[in-house]
Amino acid sequence: xxxxxxxxxxxxxxxxxxxxxxxxxxxxxxxxxxxxxxxxxxxxxxxxxxxxxxxxxxxxxxxxxxxxxxxxxxxxxxxxxxxxxxxxxxxxxxxxxxxxxxxxxxxxxxxxxxxxxxxxxxxxxxxxxxxxxxxxxxxxxxxxxxxxxxxxxxxxxxxxxxxxxxxxxxxxxxxxxxxxxxxxxxxxxxxx
Numbered sequence: 659x660x661x662x663x664x665x666x667x668x669x670x671x672x673x674x675x676x677x678x679x680x681x682x683x684x685x686x687x688x689x690x691x692x693x694x695x696x697x698x699x700x701x702x703x704x705x706x707x708x709x710x711x712x713x714x715x716x717x718x719x720x721x722x723x724x725x726x727x728x729x730x731x732x733x734x735x736x737x738x739x740x741x742x743x744x745x746x747x748x749x750x751x752x753x754x755x756x757x758x759x760x761x762x763x764x765x766x767x768x769x770x771x772x773x774x775x776x777x778x779x780x781x782x783x784x785x786x787x788x789x790x791x792x793x794x795x796x797x798x799x800x801x802x803x804x805x806x807x808x809x810x811x812x813x814x815x816x817x818x819x820x821x822x823x824x825x826x827x828x829x830x831x832x833x834x835x836x837x838x839x840x841x842x843x844x845x846x847x848x849x850x
Contacts, residue, residue, distance in 0.1 A: 663758040664693035667747050671709045673722045674836045676817035680790040684763045695719045696732045698742035710849050712736045721839040743776040748784040766791035826850040
């Protein structure tokens with residue numbers, strides 16, 4: 659059996675426990691050796707939105723994943739710079755880990771619009787796509803039938819980065835929504 663590697667790309671503004679639970683569940687279900695978290699440089703879907711700096715988002719990922727030896731954080735998208743496209747992320751990771759079968763783990767809400775992604779036709783030859791959703795929600799059958807996207811239901815996906823940011827801005831607690839170290843990082847650096 660080929661070695662398997664998970665990839666979670668995203669803004670991670672901030673990374674939260676839902677991301678970590680999703681990565682852990684995907685690692686278990688698909689027998690992934692490692693899961694690489696790849697914070698975006700500049701998301702094509704967030705050009706008109708204010709996001710934390712690349713370095714803050716990267717370091718929050720490092721803090722959040724430090725306790726799990728199966729989790730790695732990559733600077734691939736940040737170091738490449740410019741607008742982040744999944745096709746570039748997958749090609750870079752494939753070059754770095756050519757002997758691995760790749761599994762791209764993303765939210766079901768994001769994968770719903772995959773046909774609008776840059777060079778989306780090539781994505782499926784580079785990785786198996788796993789759409790993470792919360793129980794009670796399902797992805798469009800077209801995604802599974804046409805593109806072979808798998809669905810993974812994860813209870814913790816009810817947590818959202820948007821809600822975590824808004825709570826932090828309003829001085830509401832984000833403990834237990836994001837890892838303890840990320841709460842401390844956000845407070846220390848006044849990220850929001």
